[in-house]
Amino acid sequence: MSREEKYRIGIDLGGTKTEAVLLAPDGTLLDRRRQPTPLALGYSGVIDAVAAMARHAASGVPSGHDCTIGVGIPGSIDSVTGLVRNANSTCLIGKPLQRDLESHLGRPVGVRNDADCFTLAECRLGAGAGYGLVFGVIMGTGCGGGICIDGDVREGPHRICGEWGHFSVDPFGAPCYCGNRGCVETKISGSGVEASFFRDTGVELSMDRIVAGAREGEPRCKAAFERFLDDFGRCLGGLISLLDPDAVVLGGGLSNIEELYGAGVARVRHYAFHDDLCTPILKNRLGDSAGVFGAAMIGAGRE
The missing domain is CATH 3.30.420.40 (ATPase, nucleotide binding domain)
Incomplete structure (x- = not known):
């Protein structure tokens, strides 16, 4: 199955709220959830919450089909160390967020800056x-x-x-x-x-x-x-x-x-x-x- 034919999970990890969607291969929105970001629980609480939202979204993928997972964060991943830097949700700074999510979920996870994700979506589908x-x-x-x-x-x-x-x-x-x-x-x-x-x-x-x-x-x-x-x-x-x-x-x-x-x-x-x-x-x-x-x-x- 090609990448274009896969289901897609997207998660926006914000300073106030975290949102997850599941998209069908043709872009149809199949599932959407939003909840407060548990920053008060610290880094481990945030990781647990994001992983749980990804699992919930993945439960909607039909049997026999694969999906991709992407996460937008208020910062970026250092290409050398793999650690989060420049995040205004400061509990993420210096943490191996991508590696930890992949460990929790047992599969690859794409991580990009949230402003990049916003810009990409608006340029392909929006204003x-x-x-x-x-x-x-x-x-x-x-x-x-x-x-x-x-x-x-x-x-x-x-x-x-x-x-x-x-x-x-x-x-x-x-x-x-x-x-x-x-x-x-x-x-x-x-x-x-x-x-x-x-x-x-x-x-x-x-x-x-x-x-x-x-x-x-x-x-x-x-x-x-x-x-x-x-x-x-x-x-x-x-x-x-x-x-x-x-x-x-x-x-x-x-x-x-x-x-x-x-x-x-x-x-x-x-x-x-x-x-x-x-x-x-x-x-x-x-x-x-x-x-x-x-x-x-x-x-x-x-x-």
Whole structure:
């Protein structure tokens, strides 16, 4: 049986939720599950949960048929050591996640960065389809990026291609878990905006409440939201000046903030190195499940 004829399992391991899908060889969605990511249980709890979701999905594969398994993670696997690095779910850092999953499941497992999975899915099935060079952005608990060229995601020799979230834009900014200061992720991720709001006001408020408060005219929320939009413009405008993509696709929970496509795009135009910027900045079409479909596309299996 060829790879194209196999069933595909995709798992998106996020900082907040983990989702699994089972796809038929023709792409039909056969099963879908979502549950909170058990970060409080530590690395072993996360591995157990992902393996259990993979087994459940595999139980739906008809007898006599094989499947591939792919997992998207908020980080990457070091090609030399096989250990996770650069993960905003920090309990994964330095752990042999791919090897451990393969040991639990007794079969090969493909693992890629979640932003790569998101970008791949959106470029093949979603908003990025038909564009040559696409930069995919995930703005959620963290902030990541991926680059797709003519339908294939570029990974790079260090597996960090598109790692926009850890580009330092403010050397005097807030410390990032990666060891630098003022990374894009500290500016325009949900956790970054929430942390900034707490430093400024001493009040713990979720990103949803900050956005809602800004829309209602609450002064502190409005100031935080305006800074968020300006940081979005500066960060993405600089990226467009560097890469000049045919399109940008936004994903993650924050991509649902409608102001990004109005005032946010205006800020991007202000900061990009062009006086007539025409780069489409598009909302994803596959919703917050784009990453799990991309994971299914990169899955490894018995050949």
